[in-house]
Amino acid sequence: QVQLQESGPGLVKPSETLSLTCTVSGGSISSYFWYWIRQPPGKGLEWIGYIYDSGSTSYNPSLKSRVTMSVDTSKNQFSLKLSSVTAADTAVYYCARSMPEDFYSWFDPWGQGTLVTVSS
């Protein structure tokens, strides 16, 4: 059974870059699309973007200028970088997987999520 686990700093200073990694275990990173989704405390869910095992990406236009995703198939990991963060970027960040070979997909499974707080 595939499991996802987010990792990275829980505290980032304003104007700096948030960096997170999602490690995939119990299955291959190949042939799926991999998503990042975030949820500000007590609020709704926002899709950040996806990356494919080839490195192909698509980002939410609302964040596109600040987002970079990458994948390391040898480590079964993919990563998120969000630059120039502000307090509005404080959220629980989740990684999730698509159905096989199609990014027009629901999200399943999800990682447990990691809270990133932006504060000086």
Place this chain on the structure above:
Amino acid sequence: DIVMTQSPDSLAVSLGERATVNCKSSQSVLYSSNNKNYLAWYQQKPGQPPKLLIYWASTRESGVPDRFSGSGSGTDFTLTISSLQAEDVAVYFCQQYYGLPFTFGPGTKVDIK
């Protein structure tokens, strides 16, 4: 962007009674070439990630109790819990995967009366 709305914001239902959550999209999420609605439902309990319940608007994910069902087409969808159990207390979200960026409804909190 496709805007997803949900109603009600919250509801309280007695144990064993029916709970109904509505979701509306700002444009159709029915793809005519395959006649599938690109709509999913999730359940989120405090401190946990969302859990997939339903995809293609009405296909129940493996392992999800059959008291959960999804219906609707085009722009109007419903999640029904036929007989509410204590463990169903949660926030329920709909999500469209018809167009980028993917978007979620704001959530409906379901509680016990």
